[in-house]
Amino acid sequence: MPETTSSSGDGPQDGVQVDLISTERMNGKTSMEKIRLILDSVREGDIVVLESGLTPDEESKLIEVTMSEINPDGFSGIEIESFPQSETSNTTLLGRLMGAQETSKLTVIGPANQIQSLHKDETLISALISRQ
Amino acid sequence: MGLFADLRDSVSRVTASLFADDSEPKRIGIYGPPNAGKTTLANRIARDWTGDAVGPESHIPHETRRARRKENVEIERNGKTVTIDIVDTPGVTTKVDYSQFLDHDMEKDEAVRRSREATEGVAEAMHWLREDVDGVIYVLDATNDPFTQVNTMLIGIIESRDLPVLILANKTDLDDANIQRVSNAFPQHETIPLSALEGENMDEVYDKIAAYFG
Numbered sequence: 001m002p003e004t005t006s007s008s009g010d011g012p013q014d015g016v017q018v019d020l021i022s023t024e025r026m027n028g029k030t031s032m033e034k035i036r037l038i039l040d041s042v043r044e045g046d047i048v049v050l051e052s053g054l055t056p057d058e059e060s061k062l063i064e065v066t067m068s069e070i071n072p073d074g075f076s077g078i079e080i081e082s083f084p085q086s087e088t089s090n091t092t093l094l095g096r097l098m099g100a101q102e103t104s105k106l107t108v109i110g111p112a113n114q115i116q117s118l119h120k121d122e123t124l125i126s127a128l129i130s131r132q
Numbered sequence: 133m134g135l136f137a138d139l140r141d142s143v144s145r146v147t148a149s150l151f152a153d154d155s156e157p158k159r160i161g162i163y164g165p166p167n168a169g170k171t172t173l174a175n176r177i178a179r180d181w182t183g184d185a186v187g188p189e190s191h192i193p194h195e196t197r198r199a200r201r202k203e204n205v206e207i208e209r210n211g212k213t214v215t216i217d218i219v220d221t222p223g224v225t226t227k228v229d230y231s232q233f234l235d236h237d238m239e240k241d242e243a244v245r246r247s248r249e250a251t252e253g254v255a256e257a258m259h260w261l262r263e264d265v266d267g268v269i270y271v272l273d274a275t276n277d278p279f280t281q282v283n284t285m286l287i288g289i290i291e292s293r294d295l296p297v298l299i300l301a302n303k304t305d306l307d308d309a310n311i312q313r314v315s316n317a318f319p320q321h322e323t324i325p326l327s328a329l330e331g332e333n334m335d336e337v338y339d340k341i342a343a344y345f346g
Contacts, residue, residue: 056291056292064254064255064258067252070251072247077225077226077227113229
């Protein structure tokens with residue numbers, strides 16, 4: 001997996017792991033496989049960055065599955081940030097024929113208690129990531 | 133989903149509409165983030181046209197933890213009657229922490245129970261959105277920044293399902309309400325200002341409901 005990690009050494013990690021997941025790695029996965037991949041990482045305290053975002057339907061299911069996994073003693077949900085859909089994104093006939101929906105949007109997902117959005121606009125997402 | 137799948141869905145929708153029973157009221161989901169005033173609006177509409185309320189209102193987040201449907205709400209506009217079912221849904225979020233309820237004078241057990249019910253409610257709301265509503269009234273608190281991920285995602289989900297959506301900038305009775313900010317966040321949709329609590333601008337809201345969902 002193309003990933004970087006800021007942690008080092010053995011034993012308890014004192015850093016925050018960031019997984020940068022390429023479009024290529026996500027291609028071919030079913031919606032639930034994508035959601036499972038994301039939530040398994042986030043529940044471990046990792047930050048997931050998707051090169052291409054999820055489809056609206058997948059986002060809807062991500063919220064639903066996240067809700068089912070929240071528990072008072074540990075997981076309180078996710079923070080998710082992505083750029084809004086560009087109105088100039090690929091909606092050509094060829095693109096639609098090839099199934100290329102307008103989902104190409106960098107998306108950051110992390111545990112709700114570790115990631116805090118500081119600023120967001122059409123071109124910049126600024127977030128504060130803390131250790132658990 | 134490619135063009136062929138889109139075509140298949142479009143054909144299915146057209147076929148369904150051809151054979152749909154026009155007398156069947158459309159189910160209109162009231163969606164939005166927690167504390168936007170969704171239940172206050174649902175109650176306002178229901179009281180104005182049926183005399184009954186839909187559910188309890190509260191300033192505590194996640195007061196609505198189950199989707200509630202008010203059936204056969206008949207709205208009269210310009211000599212015509214539009215009949216809809218109003219579905220008041222729990223506020224959508226990506227996180228629920230029971231500790232947020234402790235600030236509202238709740239014991240831990242009550243806060244944990246409320247947070248568990250809230251998560252179930254959000255999941256239920258998402259399910260309704262994917263399966264069971266024919267249109268959406270999206271309610272935003274005009275005193276808050278509308279440019280949040282939850283709002284962006286939900287509007288995207290609604291658009292992807294080709295559902296008609298009416299965006300309401302609520303709480304215009306408050307001094308720091310900023311309607312223009314809501315309009316700017318979703319320029320592709322019409323934004324209607326209102327105060328559901330005070331009943332301000334409800335005539336325009338009903339006009340638009342009739343136009344969008346009639």
